[in-house]
Every structure is written in C-alpha cells, then in structure tokens.
Amino acid sequence: MTMPPVNDLSTARLPTDVVGLLEGLCTTRAIRRYSDEPVPPAILRAIVFAATRAPSGSNRQPFRFLVLTDGPKAAEAKALIGRAARGIWSTKAQRDGYARGSGAVADSPKARMARSMQRYVDEFERVPVVVLPCLVRYREPHVTEGASIYPACQNLLLAARALGFGGAITGFQTLVETELRQLLDIPEAVALAATITLGRPEGSHGQVRRRPLNELVYEESWGQPASFAVDPPGTRHTAAGPPTAS
Ligand SMILES: Cc1cc2nc3c(=O)[nH]c(=O)nc-3n(C[C@H](O)[C@H](O)[C@H](O)COP(=O)(O)O)c2cc1C
Numbered sequence: 370m371t372m373p374p375v376n377d378l379s380t381a382r383l384p385t386d387v388v389g390l391l392e393g394l395c396t397t398r399a400i401r402r403y404s405d406e407p408v409p410p411a412i413l414r415a416i417v418f419a420a421t422r423a424p425s426g427s428n429r430q431p432f433r434f435l436v437l438t439d440g441p442k443a444a445e446a447k448a449l450i451g452r453a454a455r456g457i458w459s460t461k462a463q464r465d466g467y468a469r470g471s472g473a474v475a476d477s478p479k480a481r482m483a484r485s486m487q488r489y490v491d492e493f494e495r496v497p498v499v500v501l502p503c504l505v506r507y508r509e510p511h512v513t514e515g516a517s518i519y520p521a522c523q524n525l526l527l528a529a530r531a532l533g534f535g536g537a538i539t540g541f542q543t544l545v546e547t548e549l550r551q552l553l554d555i556p557e558a559v560a561l562a563a564t565i566t567l568g569r570p571e572g573s574h575g576q577v578r579r580r581p582l583n584e585l586v587y588e589e590s591w592g593q594p595a596s597f598a599v600d601p602p603g604t605r606h607t608a609a610g611p612p613t614a615s
Pocket of ligand 1: 397398399400537538539540541577578
C-alpha cells in the first residue's frame with residue numbers, strides 16, 4: 370500500500386485498513402524480515418494510536434511507548450539490543466539443537482526458522498522501528514500487571530498488520546536493561562515490558578498456526594471438549610505448544 374504524503378497529522382484521518390479485523394487477527398504472525406523502507410509518520414501515528422486504545426485496569430493507561438527510529442539514541446539503543454538479541458539467539462539455538470535433527474536439512478521448517486532468526490538478530494540494527502513498551506508501575510509488582518501493557522502491545526502489532534506493515538514482540542531488552550535505562554533516561558519505577566520491532570515485511574503475511582481448537586478450549590470443566598470449538602476449514606496447525614490435554 371502506498372500512502373500519500375501527510376504533512377499535517379493534526380488534520381489527517383487514520384489510514385484505511387488493508388484487511389478486515391478477523392482476517393488480520395488470524396494473519397498477524399511474527400514478522401522478522403523487513404525492507405529498509407522507513408515507516409512513514411502517518412503509519413507510526415496510526416500504530417501508536419491503536420496501541421494506546423487498549424484496555425487497562427481502571428483505565429489507568431500505565432502503558433508508555435518509547436519509539437526508536439533514526440535518531441542518535443535510537444542507533445545506540447538498537448546496537449545494544451542487537452548485541453543482546455545475538456547472545457540470546459545463539460544460546461537458544463545451541464540449547465534447543467537448531468542445527469540437529471531436521472535442523473540439518475536445509476529446507477526443513479526448523480532450519481528455515483533458524484535462518485530467519487539468525488538474519489533477524491544479525492541485521493537488528495537495520496530494523497526500521499524498535500518500540501519499547503513500558504509499564505509505569507503504580508503498585509507493588511503483581512502477577513496481573515502485564516494485563517495492563519500486553520493488550521496494548523498486541524493492538525500495536527494488529528494495527529501494523531492492518532496497514533500492511535508487520536512486527537515481532539521479543540524479550541531482547543532483558544539482557545541490556547540497565548544500559549537502556551541509562552541511555553534513554555527510563556526511571557526505575559517504569560518496567561520495560563518487551564522489545565517490538567516493526568517494518569515493511571519482506572515476505573507476505575500468512576495464517577498463524579496454532580494447536581487444534583479442541584485442545585485449547587474446554588467447556589463446563591477442565592479438559593472437557595467444547596462442542597463449538599471446531600476449527601474453520603483450511604485452518605493450519607502446529608505441533609508446537611502445550612502438551613495435549615489428557
Ligand atoms: C511473550 C513473548 C515473547 C516472545 N519472545 C520472542 C523473542 O525473544 N524473539 C523472537 O524472535 N520472537 C519472540 N516472540 C514471538 C513468538 O516466537 C511468536 O509469536 C510465536 O512463535 C508464534 O509465531 P507467530 O506469531 O508467527 O504465529 C515472543 C512472543 C511472545 C508472546
């Protein structure tokens with residue numbers, strides 16, 4: 370989709386979705402390969418607007434989004450996070466045996482995943498936009514506090530999908546949190562919830578793959594299949610995920 374240049378965002382309406390809500394939701398996959406095209410301000414505005422429309426406890430809106438594009442601090446932060454990403458992936462690739470078994474077969478899903486991850490982390494500094502979703506803490510850390518930031522993260526990813534862009538949510542910031550706080554002046558009372566990368570996808574969007582619906586949805590009591598939990602025709606599944614209900 371080509372966006373007309375928008376000079377005055379205060380009068381410009383939001384851009385039109387390229388996809389309906391349900392279809393977009395079912396095709397919002399983790400996008401890790403981006404073209405070098407910058408994300409236009411009108412698109413970024415729409416994405417963060419959608420993110421900040423998310424629900425939060427008592428509508429407190431404790432979410433904040435630190436957006437890193439092409440400024441000098443953005444470059445430094447991307448370099449820091451890129452270093453962390455490469456460390457995290459290298460450890461995971463070894464620990465989970467990405468080069469073993471079917472991973473040794475060049476065209477297997479495992480090998481393709483490993484190549485895509487390797488490229489993602491190797492080229493991290495070139496990601497057009499990195500967003501750090503943050504949570505302004507207003508009480509002692511609690512197991513439910515993520516519920517006031519992660520819906521906003523998903524809105525952000527859905528909005529990117531709605532406009533022909535794409536992203537991935539990661540935990541790469543965890544390894545360099547102290548350095549990021551210092552570089553970006555992030556107060557102690559603010560939690561860094563994730564690292565989200567955004568850009569124009571190099572490939573195309575596709576259906577997300579999950580376990581069959583009847584493994585994930587119960588009715589009446591734990592483990593009881595729900596009569597309505599039937600995947601629509603053409604649903605693609607994955608073997609990844611939780612153990613099957615027994
Ligand atoms: C809490 C959370 C943490 C994640 N961490 C990472 C990560 O560190 N690196 C990464 O590349 N993807 C990460 N992802 C993306 C998942 O790998 C991805 O959503 C999942 O494999 C399903 O793939 P799909 O979104 O393409 O359907 C994370 C997703 C979530 C929700």
